[in-house]
Amino acid sequence: MRLTRAIDTCWRHGHRVRLLENGEDYFARVFEAIDAAQREVLLETFIWFEDKVGLALKERLVAAAQRGVRVHFLVDAFGSPDLSDDFLQELTTAGVQLRMYDRQPTLMGIRLNVFRRMHRKLVAIDETLAFVGGINYSADHLADFGPTAKQDYAVEVQGPVVADIVSFLRRAMVTRGTGERWEPGNEAASRKAEGPADVCFLPRDNGRRSRAIEHAYRQAFRDAKREIVIANAYFFPGYGFLRDLRAAARRGVKVQLIFQGEPDTPMALIAARWLYRYLVDAGVHIFEYCERPFHGKVAVIDEEWSTVGSSNLDPLSLSLNLEANVFIRDADFARDLRGRLGKLIDDHCKAIEPDSVPRGRFWQPLTRPVLFHVLRNFPQWAGWLPAHKPATTLVRPPDDADAPS
Template sequence: MNARWTTGNRFELLENGEAFFPAVFDAIRHAKHEVVLETFIVFEDKVGWELHAALVEAGRRGVSVDVLVDGFGSSELTPAFIGPLAGAGVRLRAFDPKPRFLGMRTNVFRRMHRKIVVVDQAVAFVGGLNYSADHLADFGPQAKQDYAVKVEGPIVAEIHTFARAAIANADPRRHWFRREHDPQRQTGSEAAALFVTRDNQDHRTDIERHYRVAIRAARKEVTIANAYFFPGYRLLKEMRRAARRGVRVRLILQGEPDMPIVKTAAAMLYDHLQRAGVQIYEYCARPLHGKVALTDDEWSTVGSSNLDPLSLSLNLEANLFIRDRAFNRHLRERLEALIENGCQQISADRLPARNVFHLVRSFFVFHFLRRYPAWAGWLPAHVPKVVTPQVDDHPGAASLEGMTRVTETPEAR
């Protein structure tokens, strides 16, 4: 587990697409040297096309632009979207795309779920937002509630090194540019950051372990807002222990889920957690897509990792862990507003009565939670590929999955 905290950073919380998209697009439009972007989803809607325009314009003015999308999450990208990117010199790659079988996508597991942007090695963005219109309030009742962080300072160099390693190996001709200034001099702040990733090779449990360490060290408060909540036994145990020693432990979970099974799975844990004193709130204003947490007065995290089997045991994820009182305070204010204005607390009288069915279900859930990190290894475990799609001029090339000429490279770790 990487334990090297980097000081001298500056952080800005970006809430929802209204704050995130303008900040990212403005950074890309002002890029002078390089843009590196990784994301799970790009849709061809108004947000995806605005990203497209910013990337094309950057490529045309000579900025080095590399984009990595997930082959499952962004499988519907068409030649009309991909072609102009290639024409502007943007290097687009897809993580492990697969053709459909009987109309169904087969590349469900071990997805590239990270959301990272680095511009000129000077500013980075890490969080949970995809490039899709459902992160904007005008999308309607199903608009997602989500968070990202904009960061400047020395930690950006570490994020950049990681992102380059995940993308650059797909093109052996890739060149590097020299910085014109020292990123260590970006800010005099003592705010510390730790960039932590999860993969299926050397860093399988790093993000979860940092959560557990922070909860174990908490003395006053733990607040977690997470969209897809079904963590492993060890993380649940730390939450229960913290609550029993007098720490106020609050969970903000989905009350209006984008997928009904999400709420059903999380609700199976409510009784187990509440009996130890954990407070549970369901956010009911719209679907919650955030993955943020804080403890006490200093520690917090923003990233792509949910607290569920996919994120904790299968997907490639990235979180920024932060030690900064000002950022912690601002995040707490925003989560307090979320609780006050959009949540309902789950009280004990709303839980189902304990009966034989409840006890049997709890038994199986308990043992699943104890074992699922090991069981995850039984799922399809081929070596994923990063591929470079090239647009064919025939009607069959209708999406990223339909691209026929690719360059295959081993998964970057």
């Protein structure tokens, strides 16, 4: 009940929102916004590669810092393990405040800190403009990367919720022991109404908001009247999520799910297919996107409610990783997203016919209760996994390398 109230109170009114599809849209807008920044640039990402996209981002951040813009960037150390010393030095020497999330040594070349990653992809510019989505800073989000280029989405937002995103990013980036303080911001600018959309910014953490994103989805399922369309790269959610989705289908809501048909991680498809029989028996329609790897994390309901963000619908995202989505109530945005997903279904997906989904061998009905027991209890079990407390480390310029951190 407390979490439901938190979701209800996170909504802000008066936003302009714009859907961005793939790296072509996203990088162009983010780079343009960084180039125009006058006071502050805040970013978070899971993956940052030293390819043409990563280098282009670095050049813009260096230029922004050199003209006096405060630039703060939090990067997950597991997702971005190979940034060179020269690359990092150019950033820090220019004045970019670069932080690495949970930077840990390897054991015989093996990275062990695989759980509880900082998986968010956020940008905030001058307290007036923000970007939220699933797109990393790597060339594999561009079509010219080839057959393994990823299909993905993000949203650009202006309006009062930007203040929530900025406040969240500043808290996330404070590094203990540095003595840093944030200067008072221009909150009035970010609180200014910009358009008709209602927006809720909802991060997932391993504390009080550990199930925030999942509960926002489930609340929307229960309110759905006509249609639910979900497109998600990794789908293996908890039992309650599946139960609410099936209940919607059984009361006449048209439920359509788009999964990877050509996954970058084969296990993703294997896991999702474990659930196909359970879903199609309730009337859920399933499609596999087969043109290239699907990396999106989006949904639209009744052409009114939408979500875009970093959270997959699997145990890692719903129970372990740090994630962030925006939830949007705006008919124009929802119709845009629904239209694009409809085009994917019509032109690039293979429909999974119910008759083609195997009933399974004689032992599978016996194992299904075990599977759902795992799905029901995984969020609780995840808290028992061995874990250290991840630290955020400031990457210092060479002449300050010996200072305490």
